[in-house]
Amino acid sequence: MIDNLQNLGAQTRASFNKLGRGTFFLLQTLSGTLSVLLRPRLLVNQLYSVGVLSFLIITISGLFVGMVLGLQGYYTLSRFGAEETLGVMVAASLVRELGPVVSALLFAGRAGSALTAEIGLMKATEQLSGMEMMAVDPMKRIIAPRFWAGCISMPLLAALFSAVGIIGGQLVGSGLLGVDEGAYWSQMQAKLDFQDDIVNGILKSIVFGFITSWIALFEGYDAIPTSEGVSRATTRTVVNSAFSILGLDFILTALMFGDH
Amino acid sequence: MQHTRTQDTLVGLFVAAGIAGLFFLSLQVSNLSSFSQRDSYTITAHFENSGGLKVKSPVSAAGVKIGQVSDIHFDTKSYESVVTMNIDAEYNTLPDDTTASIFTAGLLGEQYVNLEPGGSDTFLKNNSKIDITQPAIILEKAIGQFLFKAAEEKSE
Numbered sequence: 001m002i003d004n005l006q007n008l009g010a011q012t013r014a015s016f017n018k019l020g021r022g023t024f025f026l027l028q029t030l031s032g033t034l035s036v037l038l039r040p041r042l043l044v045n046q047l048y049s050v051g052v053l054s055f056l057i058i059t060i061s062g063l064f065v066g067m068v069l070g071l072q073g074y075y076t077l078s079r080f081g082a083e084e085t086l087g088v089m090v091a092a093s094l095v096r097e098l099g100p101v102v103s104a105l106l107f108a109g110r111a112g113s114a115l116t117a118e119i120g121l122m123k124a125t126e127q128l129s130g131m132e133m134m135a136v137d138p139m140k141r142i143i144a145p146r147f148w149a150g151c152i153s154m155p156l157l158a159a160l161f162s163a164v165g166i167i168g169g170q171l172v173g174s175g176l177l178g179v180d181e182g183a184y185w186s187q188m189q190a191k192l193d194f195q196d197d198i199v200n201g202i203l204k205s206i207v208f209g210f211i212t213s214w215i216a217l218f219e220g221y222d223a224i225p226t227s228e229g230v231s232r233a234t235t236r237t238v239v240n241s242a243f244s245i246l247g248l249d250f251i252l253t254a255l256m257f258g259d260h
Numbered sequence: 261m262q263h264t265r266t267q268d269t270l271v272g273l274f275v276a277a278g279i280a281g282l283f284f285l286s287l288q289v290s291n292l293s294s295f296s297q298r299d300s301y302t303i304t305a306h307f308e309n310s311g312g313l314k315v316k317s318p319v320s321a322a323g324v325k326i327g328q329v330s331d332i333h334f335d336t337k338s339y340e341s342v343v344t345m346n347i348d349a350e351y352n353t354l355p356d357d358t359t360a361s362i363f364t365a366g367l368l369g370e371q372y373v374n375l376e377p378g379g380s381d382t383f384l385k386n387n388s389k390i391d392i393t394q395p396a397i398i399l400e401k402a403i404g405q406f407l408f409k410a411a412e413e414k415s416e
Binding site for chain 2: 045047051052055095153155157162163166185188189193194197198201202
């Protein structure tokens, strides 16, 4: 009994401890922002490995998600004779929910895990300590550029995901199933609002990019410097990012679209 | 050197593609290009019942969308529903005896305000009020009346 209580106490303390370290880590990262602006080359390098290399998986998944939405939506909507509203359905679900969420989950799997492994391995091979020895701050040199690269890439990737998905839905909808192309676009334009739908979707993806980059970098930085520790940290990145993305998505949706 | 240059090009392409995606979403997918940015003027109308009308419902004349509803509230003095509409500035020649009615698009479609121009020579201006209105048809009420009438005829 006492043992269980002790366990619970220790775990609570450990998780608060981690939360505190995470927050401190974030503040340190943010304080390194200025040096990122002074050395844009570091940021461009990271934009390449975080953004450009995720480009393909994001666009291809977006295309297929849009095509599946087009197919499934058509079968349901045609029962009510409302297949003309296919464009609204595809665009609204992509822009509001699937675009930001699915691209963030893919981003966490593709780029987040790579970031964690990279930082964790740097720590395990004492490259980070080496930098400190040479009076180079790893927070400014290594962490901050990667963090901002994640924050910048995520909204761009989410927008691409939604745009490609909407085109995919149109390909299936009007190319394969015979929905009128004009109705597809005009109904969509009439029903989707710039402020309510597009801007809110982008805001979501900015939040997801922030949280995913933070988790990925912190898990790597906080990893136990062994091969097993790095592998566990990578797993934790994917799992924790997925939880945070889905949980935050619920909260953000309730806040943004609650009154509709 | 060659390596960084390819990387630069790819990053540039990536950012450009992302921004193109954002533009596509704002202009092609949403209503940014059609209504929100244009000049408009405001008119109000008092309805006995505004039914299922919502903010952003369309306002149309002769079937063409010319504006949208910007606000609906309940007037505590006249016990009527006050509907405020933004009309596109280019349609500034609506006569001041225009009739406003609330119609439903299709049997189960959304409700919209229909403006039927009258014959007056003076036009509606910013903040003017439409006097002649026709309330929304409440389907339950209409069915109720119909059933009541049918039952009455049967008993006679």
